[in-house]
Amino acid sequence: MNAIASATSNLAQVLDHPGIWRRSADRQPRVRALSTGWASLDGRLPGGGWPQGAVSEILFEHDGLGELDLVMPALAALTQEHRRVIFVAPPYQPYAPALAAAGVDLRFLHEIHAGSTEAAWSMEQCLRSGCCGAVVGWLPDIDYRSLRRLQLAAESGDACAMVFRSAGHAAENSPAALRLKVSNSDEATYVDVLKSRGLLTTTAPLLRMRA
Template sequence: MSALPSIVPPSIGALPDIDAMLSARTVWRAGRAPAVAADGESTGHAVLDALLPQGGWPRAALTELLLPADGVGELSLLLPTLARLTQAGGIVALVAPPYLPYAPAWQAAGVDLRHLEIIQADARGALWAFEQCLRSAACAAVLGWPLQADAQALRRLQVAADSGDCLGFAFRDAKHAVNPSPAALRLEYVAAGADGNAWHVRKCRGGNVPSQAFAGLRA
């Protein structure tokens, strides 16, 4: 009878450094909220920055803006950021915008039009172009209006923004607010009467959703 082969247990490498993982925020202690660095890209609105866990737009990530209709002030919300990025030489791409941007208004808001790119595409091509611009690492920010985007498509956009170290902004119908989303940040517009617009934070990565809304912008 032949002898049974000896079984040699596989070598075990060095155990992970728990302290290092806690510092890197890849894990956190049960019962505690994860520590979040205030390293976001400023929105240009001090009150909104104070509401967001990272002190601004999450970098290298997708932000969803949920709207009841076009033209409720969503671009006014972003213009301070877009102006700052283009003035620093960063490229801002608009993928299949529903309306042609009015150049004099964007310029008056401080956007350097030399660094503004507009990409026209049909619904299917727009989603592909949105993802490629995010992934390219050539853009500081990419704005898209994806009409055909399921959870898998949104996840690809989130991964692309992370890969390209880019700010991604997806404008979507408010009806999608009830659906889960992989976006790092979700803001939903709500009417605020004579005081202008208000934006509710529906989801924010790395912190609790604030109960207070950001108000004050007009369409």
């Protein structure tokens, strides 16, 4: 009986550790985050925003759904704090007047042109540098191993990594801490949480961005 009691006590201590997540637990895990700028989305994410020191994937059905609008408030906030934001391999030339109108301080926004084979490497180096608030990459063909390297680099440099990919990758496994899907329905743009550390997945639209 003493052995059983001792084992039970040890198990209780392990389960009570703050690093252990239990589905039935009321408390949320502690997550350092940067506000997305969208209150309805922040309210559903552990920490209240984009996880810092981690990769967030934004999966979109096709260009022009407002996928860049989703990250713009956070990027603007970072540049206003004089923190660098890097765009890696954007498919279109960023339009400076629109970025400035969104609140982005263009002095702290930089762009790296890279081919498909160099883009992931460039993003990894920026994340590891420790001098970036966020690194945003358009990496349509990135694989699990490369995403894992980005995750480790983001942790090392304590930066937000945001990766844009096609929604066709939604069913694939990913090491990203957060996965969002941007879709269009009834002439509005919606955002769904596919994966978030410490949060059960949901298929219900969380955010209606625009009509």
